[in-house]
Amino acid sequence: MSHLLEIDSLSVTFGGLHALKDLDFHVDEGEIVGVIGPNGAGKTTFFNMISGMVTPTSGDIRFEGESLVGFDPNQVTQRGIARTFQNVRLFANMTILENVMVSQHCRTKQGIWGSLLNTSGFRKEEQEIREHAEKVLGFFGSRLVGFRLEQPASVLSYANRRRLEIARAMATSPKLILLDEPVAGMNPKESVELTELIGKLRSEWGFTIVLIEHDMNVVRDVSDRVVCLDHGETLAQGSFEEVSNDPAVIEAYLGRPLEKKA
Amino acid sequence: MTLATETTGTKASNEVVRGAFDLDWRDLIRTGAILAAGLVFLSLTGMPEGLDSRVLIDPFLSLGYVSLFWLPLIVGWSVANEKVLEGMAATRKSARDVVAGGVVGAVGGAGLSLLIALISTFDIRDPLVNWNESTQAFLSFQQGTSFGIVACIALCAGLGAFGASLHLMPRKVRRAVVSALLAVVAVAIFESFLVDVADPLSFLYSKTGGLIPLWAVMVGVAALAFTLLGGGDRIGKARSNYQTLTGPAKAKQDTILIVLSVLALIIIPMITGKITQELLANVGIFLLLALGLNIVVGLAGILDLGYVAFFAVGGYTTAVLTSPNRGPDWPEWFPTMPWWGAFLVTLLMAGLVGLFIGAPVIRMRGDYLAIVTLGFGEIIRILFLSDWLNGYFNGAQGITNIPPADFGLFEVKGTDPRSVFYLVLVFAAISIYVSWRLERSRLGRAWMAVREDESVAEAMGINTVNVKLMAFVVGAVLASFAGSVFSAKVGSIFPTSFLILVSIIILVIVIVGGMGNIVGIIVGSVVLVGILGGPKQPGLLAEFSEYKLLIYGALLIWMMLQRPEGLVPNARRSRELHQDEFLQDAWLKGKVDDADENGNGAENGDVAPGLAGGAS
Amino acid sequence: MTTATRVKGAGRTNVDRFLTLLRVFLIGLIVIGLLAFIWQQIDPGNPFARWTHDGEAANRLTADQFQGLVVTGLSQGAMYGLIALGYSMVYGVLGFINFAHGEVFMVAAFTGFIMANKLDDAGYWEGGSFIPAVLFTVLICTLVATLTAVVMERVAYRPLRGSPRLIPLITSIGVSFFIQNAVILLFGPGAKSYPSNPDWLGEKRTFLQLEGTKILVIVVAAISMAGLWYFVERTKTGKAMRAVAEDKEIASLMGINVDRTIVTTFAVGGAMAGIAGILWGLLFRSVIATTGFLPGIKAFTAAVVGGVGNLGGAMAGGVSLGSAEALAPLVLLEPLGVDGVSQLRDAVAFTLLILVLLVKPTGLFGERLSSEDRA
Structure with a gap:
């Protein structure tokens, strides 16, 4: 059976620097895959490449059997891959509701004429967009709904911004969500809660998830499989236990043990 | 100074009392020097002297003096307008502020006095055209140099002190005084307009122009009384009430407001003379342009400096399709049609040109895009002007004899500005409707997202290229409305009507009014084009025509520095800024x-x- | 990433197809125009020339004419290059287009006009005292231009640092407008004429029979460029400028006074525009308040053509633009049968800008920008 997302010997170089080297990777439908690795390992570049923001130098990315190389980010999202950003990038001056409504753009189709003539199709679609948005926001409990709907995203706390980013990604109705450090900057209680929610994203909403995370508790709790990257290469792959006990991984994180240094 | 702040900072009153001469003298002198430079600059531009012939209050005050001496007043006010930081102690307003205002004003006035003295001693008229006796006489109030030298210092000091002392008055009194002053100046400035609208009002004015002093006082007193009796408060209250409304109640209020303003707009041209009708028609044309540019700049955040290109395309397409005087090289079969037919073709053409210009620039960085669109604006004008296409567009001679727009029941033509105004009103209504609907639609949200963060918008599945192109096309079509009406109105069309200047002025309208805000755009076009005038069209203050471009430039800088959200801010936009x-x-x-x-x-x-x- | 080149044909949209078409069209136009020109030089009566010129033979361009065009192009290009340096430096450091930079140039040309006339009245603008008089004028022009640029930065741009990207650009449009109209009001509308240059300057000289004024322009531009290169690459201030261009925050942490460095950038850019202004005056001997507008835009074009932030590129871009503008009407358009080609010079310049941005958005010699400005 073919994989949902399949990546073949993907490489990218920035001015002679290998950000990613011959990377092979795959995700099956319904999986949650954790991507770990020290800073500068190429994790975010990896996401940028899947989502079309960076064009690979060589290699291939296939999603549901279709190659994504050369697509614009919007075309990638259209095909069912959504993402969040490591340094939360909301539309800060749009309301929370609008943030989520706008990301349904590629799933809706009413154009100028519909809105000018205020056709029934237009009104129906607006209604659906709004309902879907509220449903998605409701996933995070009462935090992002109610009076918050009409507030600008810029007034949200850091944790809520992260949640809103996830909501925005969910609203694009993707098959695969790429989460870039979803719990960074959250306190332990919040990250435990978000970990549960990530589980629910799969069980209740049916999303396949790839997440980059530094918090190993989160990675352990949600991932079916863990991939460790370093210097743009796959260092280890497998269950969390296997990867976390892999000597190469430990070395990449902690450095070479002292006595082995020649 | 810091000591005082520290010791009393946390006291209950949170205000420091300081002596009348406990001032930051260096700062005052510096501000005064800047004021002096400003006053000297203004005098040398010739504006105050040029406006001297326009009398405001017969025979005491001319527009020239107002246009110069507002400066010390405002600077005096702002010197005393100390910025109070949260948690820091403020200084109690006292005689100290008046002294500060007076000192700054005096220093500024000394600059003018120096100018008066220098004009008599040196002759540098060769480069500086306004370095002459008449400037000197104007600055000396026609009373001789020595009087002028003293008077300038005294007057500026007085005005500075007065500006500062406004802070000392109780709020209510201050508002009353300010509104009385503004009312007198406004009634005097808008003399011709007021008389044109309501002829009986001419009793206010003297035969040679300007308010009769007695009536000036009466107007002032009336405004004073109105404010003191709470007129202003009531308006303010009504406004804030209106702003808190939501849902159906607001919709109802909105409908009432819109119906009232439309009625007013339909009635006004019926009772006014030609000059005002002409003015309204011009305001309308620029309103159309500004509404279109607002979609491009205000909603989608694309700075298009060549917007005049679409105006030109609209104008020329209509001209070519309706005029018998179009260039000789058009093929035989090329049709001539009535205005409304040409108008429909114009819309299509403008949309196509929008696509054609938009496509190459749409992927560029915002600031490159600005310059390249400016380039396109120039290219289009150069092409219309060129010998190469002379056979089609008649080059500099332009296309003349454009017939009026004939709607069967009535004709829209330049000699009847009222008809033009009504046509413009219809189009403005359409444009406003289009902007209003689109802003609240899927496309409008996508535009906002692109404006906020283009690459994230792209990652959220918005085809930014298409969405931005759409903004370009909608903007182009709205501009072609204006072009089409313009050619029917003027009856002839020349490349010089479409200078880059026009683009810039439309941009100023959008910015001064408030980007992304329809009400703001309306206010912007009325205030700028209506009062100051368009690039070639005179405004209410026809006297300003020589100086309006300078004022446009200054206004643009000032708005960007002080109030980038515009006169009527859009809540979202001002948050961003x-x-x-x-x-x-x-x-x-x-x-x-x-x-x-x-x-x-x-x-x-x-x-x-x-x-x-x-x-x- | 919006300008990312595509590896494969996947995901091509209609806009992409249109752009490819446009590129092919523009480049095709150049190639066909060039071929037609060459053919016409070999045989003015060739069928293609007859077809494009309504059945008549085309005019062959003589070597003298051609050389004249090249020299005109070079000297104008040198001036564009000098102005472009200011755009390029400010864009490199602050990341915005100082639209009003052209006005700095105009102010310098105006100052030059005033100085030259005063010196001429005093009898210094001729004979042996001409050279010192010109040097003195250059000095004053440079000072005034520098001052204008610095005041501009202080009043209009410094308060806006860190605001959304388009805000300073819009402000600079206002500044440009303001200065232009202030000059009109202060000095009166209408063109101002420089006094005539001494005869020996206008003579054609050297083995190539070049006009003295144009040689002067090219030489002065080259010297200024060399001086600037030394300043930016070899001095401490220059190093600070490059550091600030790369990252303002880090630079300030390294003990660099960012404000002062930015002022220096404006000052140096202004000085270059000042030199260009007086050269313009010597070359065309006429200046009006709108003199700064078109050369300003074209200089920006030159900066983009050469690669923004790249000083050598700015100069090279200026020279390419100047030559293209001088040559293209007669070499590309005339052989294609376009009438009145000299009117289309400005259109050629803007088309070149569009073409460069379509084909190589980073400029011919690559841009040097900090990462935030590239976004």
């Missing part, structure tokens, strides 16, 4: 939602509602 301050304020008021750091979420709902309205 004042984000730091806004967040700071929100933090200080405890309104930013950090309440749920402890996991309670929005249960702490009491802290946040109403915040969205708090940014302005």
